[in-house]
Amino acid sequence: MKLTFVKSLGMLLTYGVIALSMSVVSxxxxxxxxxxxxxxxxxIYASPATFAQVPAFRNxxxxxxxxxxxxxxxxxxxxxxxxAIEKDASQKDRFDYLSSVLRDAAxxxxxxxxxxxxxxxxxxGVVIALDVPEKIESPEDVANGLSLTYILNVxxxxxxxxxxxxxxxxxxxxxxxxxxxxxxxxxxxxGELKATIYFGGAKVKDxxxxxxxxxxxxxxxxxxxxxxxxxxxxxxxxxxxxxxDQIYKSALFEKAVAELEKKDDPKASAAVAWLxxxxxxxxxxxxxxxxxxxxxxxxxxxxxxxxxFADIANGGLAVARMKVKENKDLPKEAEVAVDVLKQIVVTxxxxxxxxxxxxxxxxxxxxxxxxxxxxxxxx
Numbered sequence: 001m002k003l004t005f006v007k008s009l010g011m012l013l014t015y016g017v018i019a020l021s022m023s024v025v026s027x028x029x030x031x032x033x034x035x036x037x038x039x040x041x042x043x044i045y046a047s048p049a050t051f052a053q054v055p056a057f058r059n060x061x062x063x064x065x066x067x068x069x070x071x072x073x074x075x076x077x078x079x080x081x082x083x084a085i086e087k088d089a090s091q092k093d094r095f096d097y098l099s100s101v102l103r104d105a106a107x108x109x110x111x112x113x114x115x116x117x118x119x120x121x122x123x124x125g126v127v128i129a130l131d132v133p134e135k136i137e138s139p140e141d142v143a144n145g146l147s148l149t150y151i152l153n154v155x156x157x158x159x160x161x162x163x164x165x166x167x168x169x170x171x172x173x174x175x176x177x178x179x180x181x182x183x184x185x186x187x188x189x190x191g192e193l194k195a196t197i198y199f200g201g202a203k204v205k206d207x208x209x210x211x212x213x214x215x216x217x218x219x220x221x222x223x224x225x226x227x228x229x230x231x232x233x234x235x236x237x238x239x240x241x242x243x244x245d246q247i248y249k250s251a252l253f254e255k256a257v258a259e260l261e262k263k264d265d266p267k268a269s270a271a272v273a274w275l276x277x278x279x280x281x282x283x284x285x286x287x288x289x290x291x292x293x294x295x296x297x298x299x300x301x302x303x304x305x306x307x308x309f310a311d312i313a314n315g316g317l318a319v320a321r322m323k324v325k326e327n328k329d330l331p332k333e334a335e336v337a338v339d340v341l342k343q344i345v346v347t348x349x350x351x352x353x354x355x356x357x358x359x360x361x362x363x364x365x366x367x368x369x370x371x372x373x374x375x376x377x378x379x
Contacts, residue, residue, distance in 0.1 A: 033229035036211075039222070040129035040147070041252035043245075049153065050243040052120035054287030056363040063367075065374045070113070077112035097163040124209060125151030125234065131219070132255045147215035149223065151234060156201060156210055157181070174217075179203070180224055184217075200224040205231045244285035244294075253278045277305040279353070291366060296357040303351050310348035310355040317344055333372040336365045 037043045051057060060066055085092050099111045106114035106121075131145040165171040165185070175182040180202040187195040200220040201212045204227050213223045227233075237245060257275050260268045279299040286293055300306035324330065324338050346357040 033232075034226055035230065035233050036149070036223040036226040037127065037129050037233065038226075040131045040145075041249045041255065042130040042132075043247040044128045045125060045237065045245040045247075047125050047237065047243045048120045048123045050124075050240065050287070054241070054243065054292065055289065056287065056291050056366050059363065060367060060370050065371060069374045070116075074110045074112045074116075078110055081111060094164050097160070101159075122152055122154050123150060124153050125149075125237070127151070130252075132252060134255075136259065144216050145219075147213060147219045147223065149214075150212045151204075152210045152212065153208065154210070155203075156212060174198075179228065182217075182220060182224070202228050204234060205229060207231050207234065209234055239286075241286040241288070242284060243287065244283065246283040248281040250279045253280075277301050277308070288360075291360065291362040294359040294361070296359075298355045298357075300353050300355065303348075303353055306353050306355045307348050310346050313346040313355065313357065317341070317346065336368045336372075339365060 052061075061070075081095065085095055099114075102111060102114040102118055103109065106117040108114035108117060127147075127149040129147045129149070130142070131147075133141050133145055136142060161167070161171060161183075167173075169186070170188070171183055171185045173181065173183045180200060182198065182200040185197045185199060186193055187197060197214055198217045198220045199212065199214050200223070201210065202224040203210050209231070211224060211227045213220050215223065253275050257272050260272045260275070277300050279301055281299070282297045284295050286295075298306070298309055300309060321341060324341065330338065340359065340361055343361075344357065344359050346355060348355045
């Protein structure tokens, strides 16, 4: 991999977001510094690099069907990009720079193929987090609590932002030193400022990992400072198989209850009754030797409530299985879903406040799902 890319990828992802959408734990010293996401009520983590290494997915991408489907998709995306540049020549220099960095790093001729390969190679983690404000009077209030964090396994410090944005007009650097960089991007529509997005980058404590954070100024400052004080969040997820981890804390359910209680609605009242019994909820997806396993864990306020949730889940599963068994006209592609449905297990141990669900999916089941997708992609 060339040094140019090693220094550039993190802020490259910055451009991608704005431009396109505008355990091993013992190996690391743990510390008492606050988690970068300690103040967030919802944390949605995914690891593209780990996902790409799960045997079931790695084998799937190597099949002829997958390669043909991907090649066709890449050709369409590349063609669309070329046509877009032809219509707006002012973006050509930016696109050429972005494209050259990606293609050089991935050793690919196709821009879209290079982008995909880089994403699943150099991005160890993507984290969407939400710190719900005490008062919600508009969607902007919620948006201010959102953050997007990229965890990279390459140093992103050398990307030439001036080849992607116009300094002073489209971005500004707020703070820059040998430890961190903080700046802000101006999102405009026909010259009118629509939003200001702060971003920051820093090296993670005691790791060859780097973070790029997008959030409010307060959110950026807080998260990059904490990543420089602790590596625990990353270390706890480096077991080589975890590629999805979602955490919904008790404060999220408490705030949801507070909002619903303001409404004079019987349905809202019913929802409040159940939400008051939930303390937290988590979901993890891991690769296994012969497929994947999704695990859900609901923490209730007491053991009785946990048992209620387990009973409701198992009752719903029983009804769904019965209806599937009675349906003789299910399409062939639904067979895999039926097989997976039969394997779902929800358990609750005596005196425990947790209801745990497990959903194992075999590699051959994943292959059948993928085959259906390949066959239905427009040629």
